[in-house]
Amino acid sequence: MAEKLIFFTILSGAMVLYVSQRLPILITALITIISLVITGLLTLEEAFSGFANPATITIGAMFVLSAGLIRTGALDPITHKLSTWSKGDPFRLCLGMAMVIPLASAFINNTPVVVMMVPIALAMSRSSGMAPSKILMPISFFAIMGGTCTLIGTSTNLLIAEIYRETSQVELGIFEFLPLGAVFLLIGVLYLLAFSRKLLPDRESLSAILPTSHRTNYVTEVIIPENSALIGKKISDAFPKNTPIRLLQLLRGETQLMRKEATNTPLELGDNLILEASSNALGELLASDGVSLGTVIQDEVRVPIRTFSLKVVELVILPESPYIGTRIPELKLYKRFGVKVMAIQRGGTNHRMDLRAMRVKAGDLLLVQGDDKGIASIRETGEVLVIEDVNQTLRRRRHAPHALIIMGLVVLLTIFTPISITLWSILGAIAMILTHCLRTEEAIGSLDFNVLFLLIGTIPLGTAMQTTGILDQISTFLLNGLGDSAPIVFLSVLYLITNILTSLLSNNAVAVLMTPLAISLANQLQLNPTPFVMAVAFAANTSLATPQGYQTNIIVMGPAGYRFSDYMRLGLPLTLIFWIVATFLIPIFWPFTPQ
Numbered sequence: 001m002a003e004k005l006i007f008f009t010i011l012s013g014a015m016v017l018y019v020s021q022r023l024p025i026l027i028t029a030l031i032t033i034i035s036l037v038i039t040g041l042l043t044l045e046e047a048f049s050g051f052a053n054p055a056t057i058t059i060g061a062m063f064v065l066s067a068g069l070i071r072t073g074a075l076d077p078i079t080h081k082l083s084t085w086s087k088g089d090p091f092r093l094c095l096g097m098a099m100v101i102p103l104a105s106a107f108i109n110n111t112p113v114v115v116m117m118v119p120i121a122l123a124m125s126r127s128s129g130m131a132p133s134k135i136l137m138p139i140s141f142f143a144i145m146g147g148t149c150t151l152i153g154t155s156t157n158l159l160i161a162e163i164y165r166e167t168s169q170v171e172l173g174i175f176e177f178l179p180l181g182a183v184f185l186l187i188g189v190l191y192l193l194a195f196s197r198k199l200l201p202d203r204e205s206l207s208a209i210l211p212t213s214h215r216t217n218y219v220t221e222v223i224i225p226e227n228s229a230l231i232g233k234k235i236s237d238a239f240p241k242n243t244p245i246r247l248l249q250l251l252r253g254e255t256q257l258m259r260k261e262a263t264n265t266p267l268e269l270g271d272n273l274i275l276e277a278s279s280n281a282l283g284e285l286l287a288s289d290g291v292s293l294g295t296v297i298q299d300e301v302r303v304p305i306r307t308f309s310l311k312v313v314e315l316v317i318l319p320e321s322p323y324i325g326t327r328i329p330e331l332k333l334y335k336r337f338g339v340k341v342m343a344i345q346r347g348g349t350n351h352r353m354d355l356r357a358m359r360v361k362a363g364d365l366l367l368v369q370g371d372d373k374g375i376a377s378i379r380e381t382g383e384v385l386v387i388e389d390v391n392q393t394l395r396r397r398r399h400a401p402h403a404l405i406i407m408g409l410v411v412l413l414t415i416f417t418p419i420s421i422t423l424w425s426i427l428g429a430i431a432m433i434l435t436h437c438l439r440t441e442e443a444i445g446s447l448d449f450n451v452l453f454l455l456i457g458t459i460p461l462g463t464a465m466q467t468t469g470i471l472d473q474i475s476t477f478l479l480n481g482l483g484d485s486a487p488i489v490f491l492s493v494l495y496l497i498t499n500i501l502t503s504l505l506s507n508n509a510v511a512v513l514m515t516p517l518a519i520s521l522a523n524q525l526q527l528n529p530t531p532f533v534m535a536v537a538f539a540a541n542t543s544l545a546t547p548q549g550y551q552t553n554i555i556v557m558g559p560a561g562y563r564f565s566d567y568m569r570l571g572l573p574l575t576l577i578f579w580i581v582a583t584f585l586i587p588i589f590w591p592f593t594p595q
Contacts, residue, residue: 003041007468010035011461015505018454021325021361025450029457041464049463050456054422055162059155059455060447061425065407066109067446068432070116072400075104079120090130090197094138097121098189101139102146106153107411110143111448114552115318115385117143118559122387131202136556137570138192141544143552145188148541149181150174152411152421155451156511160537163462163515168529174414174421179589180538184578191574199570201562219248219312220282220369221294221342224271230290231269235262245277245285251343258561274312274367297341298334311375312342315366316385316558319551320448323360323383331360337378339370345558363547365558382445387559402435451508458512466516475520487527487592491535492583494518498539499579503549507540514540531590535582542578544571 010032017028033050036042050056069075078100086093097117104113117139125132147153151161151174161172224230230238239247250262251272257265272294275282285291317323323331333339344358345365360366366384379386410428414421432438438446465471482489494514501510514536522529543549545568547557553567 003468004470006039007041007464024325026453029453032457033460036460036464042460046463047460050459053459055159056452056455058158058422058425060452061429062109062152063446063448064429064432064443066112068403068437069108069407070112071396072403072437073397074400074403083124090134093124094193097139098142101142102185105143105146106149110147110552114140114143114555133201133560134197136560137200138196140552140556141188141192144550145185148184148538149178154541156507156540157537159508160511160515164533167519180585183585201566219276222273222275222291223294224267224269225292226269228290230267232266234264234266238267244281245275247273248276249274297328312369313375314387315368316555317360317362317364318385319362319554320450321383324362326360328358338374339368339378342367342369363554363557399437403437406431454506454508458509462512462516471516471520474517475524478521479524488587491531494532495535495539495579495582498536499543502540502543503546511540527592531586531592534586534590538582544575
């Protein structure tokens with residue numbers, strides 16, 4: 001009894017730290033491992049098994065392979081043809097995305113696919129006049145659904161397959177997930193084509209209207225000071241359409257209004273305005289005493305904006321960014337890149353006060369000011385997604401054929417040889433470096449250490465569930481609770497529990513804990529474990545009702561200006577449809593009794 005209490009204490013503490021991100025994931029993982037050893041729940045070898053686990057190694061190698069394809073621009077010809085084919089029509093654009101993104105995500109980690117597509121989608125939004133909020137969430141969903149179709153499409157599938165292999169000596173093939181994955185993809189595409197434009201908000205975002213070049217116009221922030229002649233004037237009167245000054249965003253406290261929403265809003269003392277204009281027009285406005293330049297965070301101090309000739313861009317904090325959990329001053333953005341922070345947007349709310357005390361979270365959008373060199377430097381780190389002109393990213397296009405051949409060989413050799421995907425993916429990653437698709441430091445930088453250390457820290461938790469007997473107790477509890485119900489009821493409940501947990505926790509963490517439970521439950525029912533394992537895999541991969549359900553949902557949240565309710569509105573019905581479809585189709589594709 002004591003060891004079970006100790007385990008649940010460690011598990012609860014780890015989950016709280018993972019969700020709150022009060023500590024870096026690396027630190028949380030190491031604390032978890034050390035706690036399991038010190039308390040005697042696991043041996044040293046068992047606790048550190050996550051480092052040598054084939055799933056961890058394979059997932060790391062797949063990050064490198066994906067980076068090679070992205071860095072060489074191997075997919076650029078397809079995306080450019082998509083832009084031309086769509087002709088600015090929202091329906092054609094969504095349909096084109098549905099044909100391209102799932103195919104790419106089936107063989108490339110879906111996170112870099114979405115990172116690549118965000119600037120492209122924003123550029124298309126600018127040219128067509130369509131709000132990015134109408135297309136970015138479907139892009140995330142298409143990537144998620146495409147990833148469910150193959151073993152290598154998501155890190156979750158690789159992890160679950162490895163746990164199943166170790167526990168039951170059953171190898172899942174690279175296309176084992178395809179039957180249900182293809183059905184999910186077809187249903188998801190039809191659903192999004194029919195309902196995404198109706199259910200998603202027509203919400204403009206600063207990412208979509210910031211100019212991609214500042215050769216003629218500049219963007220800066222100004223404040224309405226005391227005694228300003230603009231106080232009381234409506235935005236439409238203060239900055240009419242025929243003037244050279246364009247309002248991009250009005251910030252009032254933590255409320256933000258885009259230009260369309262703010263048209264009839266009277267200006268008040270202390271309002272912050274994000275303006276775009278020529279240097280002469282901004283100079284005249286400042287000279288009129290109607291406004292004064294705003295302030296920015298220059299590492300540890302807040303300083304006045306001294307020039308408006310610098311570039312203003314938005315930075316998306318990616319789920320694997322080392323910035324997560326760090327306070328703004330500790331990032332040293334000015335010292336490292338000459339970049340100053342103007343504001344942070346989180347969950348649709350703009351934060352300007354007390355920025356120096358705020359800890360950065362995944363999905364945060366930082367509005368920053370810097371010169372071309374500084375912006376380029378921060379982009380090259382890969383630690384954030386810089387929202388700007390898609391053509392700014394440097395590609396090694398002459399190596400694109402090499403990257404495609406390497407990726408193709410990894411897939412084909414995995415299918416047609418008995419050698420493990422772990423070895424082929426490692427060789428593929430090495431080949432990406434040897435053929436100059438990636439530099440060594442770029443390959444290392446492509447590793448998502450948050451994902452890898454999450455696996456390293458949670459794999460021993462799954463082992464501890466087995467060694468302490470908790471796994472069998474939970475299985476027995478489910479058996480007693482559901483009584484003599486049909487196997488399909490157990491499968492449906494397992495899917496639902498996994499899906500709900502994934503909306504709150506990391507999908508990989510849930511997969512590590514739920515896959516052994518699924519296998520144990522199937523063994524106690526004396527049934528084939530494969531359908532129960534598949535239920536966990538698809539449930540963990542398709543939690544679409546919250547931004548936390550999948551990391552690509554977090555990536556698109558800031559650039560589109562989404563709120564939590566937007567994910568519920570579009571994602572919850574589709575998640576429920578997937579649950580019902582999986583309940584009835586999984587036993588058909590993977591029978592409870594092997595044929």
